[in-house]
Amino acid sequence: MMKTWGDGMSIKIYLDNDQFIAGTTLKDFGSPEQNNMALHVCEDPLSIIENRQKLAAALNCGIQDFVCANQTHSANVHQVTVDDKGRGAQSTEDAIVDTDALYTFEPNTLLCTFTADCVPVIFYNEASGLTGVIHSGWQGTVKEIAQKVFHRILEEHKCDPKDIQVLLGPALSQEKFEVDADVYDKFAALGYADDYMYFKEETNKYHIDNQLTVKKQCELEGIPTANITIDRTCTFKSEEGFSYRQDKKTGRHLSFILRKGN
Numbered sequence: 001m002m003k004t005w006g007d008g009m010s011i012k013i014y015l016d017n018d019q020f021i022a023g024t025t026l027k028d029f030g031s032p033e034q035n036n037m038a039l040h041v042c043e044d045p046l047s048i049i050e051n052r053q054k055l056a057a058a059l060n061c062g063i064q065d066f067v068c069a070n071q072t073h074s075a076n077v078h079q080v081t082v083d084d085k086g087r088g089a090q091s092t093e094d095a096i097v098d099t100d101a102l103y104t105f106e107p108n109t110l111l112c113t114f115t116a117d118c119v120p121v122i123f124y125n126e127a128s129g130l131t132g133v134i135h136s137g138w139q140g141t142v143k144e145i146a147q148k149v150f151h152r153i154l155e156e157h158k159c160d161p162k163d164i165q166v167l168l169g170p171a172l173s174q175e176k177f178e179v180d181a182d183v184y185d186k187f188a189a190l191g192y193a194d195d196y197m198y199f200k201e202e203t204n205k206y207h208i209d210n211q212l213t214v215k216k217q218c219e220l221e222g223i224p225t226a227n228i229t230i231d232r233t234c235t236f237k238s239e240e241g242f243s244y245r246q247d248k249k250t251g252r253h254l255s256f257i258l259r260k261g262n
Helices: 045-058 138-142 145-157 181-188 210-220
Strands: 002-004 010-016 020-025 077-079 101-104 110-115 119-125 130-136 164-168 197-200 205-208 228-230 253-259
Touching: 020 119, 045 253, 077 145, 101 110, 101 145, 110 119, 110 130, 119 210, 119 253, 130 138, 130 145, 130 253, 138 145, 138 181, 138 210, 145 210, 164 210, 181 197, 181 205, 210 228
Parallel strands: 077 101, 164 228
Antiparallel strands: 002 010, 010 020, 020 253, 101 130, 110 253, 119 130, 119 164, 197 205
């Protein structure tokens, strides 16, 4: 569902109940830097902080409840603790280092991931209070970051995969994600992505569905298909989407989840 707040900020909310709130921010031409949420790609950091403060107010939390990572297209995951709250919220210098996935069991902690074509993965478990986010660009997908994150959580925290719910946010569509043979070969090597790729003879390019590949990775870790929801909005084609492939110099969506606490 969509919620547009009184200050003009647009946010797509996927989940809002007594326990969790989760969603993604959208490009908004009425906001500073079109509602860019990323400090690592901006013209004025103060504008980004202003956008994040508006988001915090809309979500009834504070900017010091945000936790952000310096994303590097890695397969690294970090378990967020109370001591991490506020990291990366107002500066990249204190963000979680070299990490593309965050998860926590702490309440009142807004986990953040930044994308502009890559697949944002939001997940939660009502039984355990688990929340998490993953940044899975094509490089993260061929490194199987989603599988590695869920494997770690299932092993270390004994969560039942049938209790985990997954939301895949807006990303580059298969139509617009065209690649050469080198990237195709990496996906083909996974052994389960063939159904999510096709070759277009006119352009001599391969087209890959990164979202469905990530979905398959979740399923391979035991998460039921019925527990996975996909927002098929294409960041390239949507006016509300930030797309690196389309614009090169572009802002970022912030996909988030927070478990509400007392």
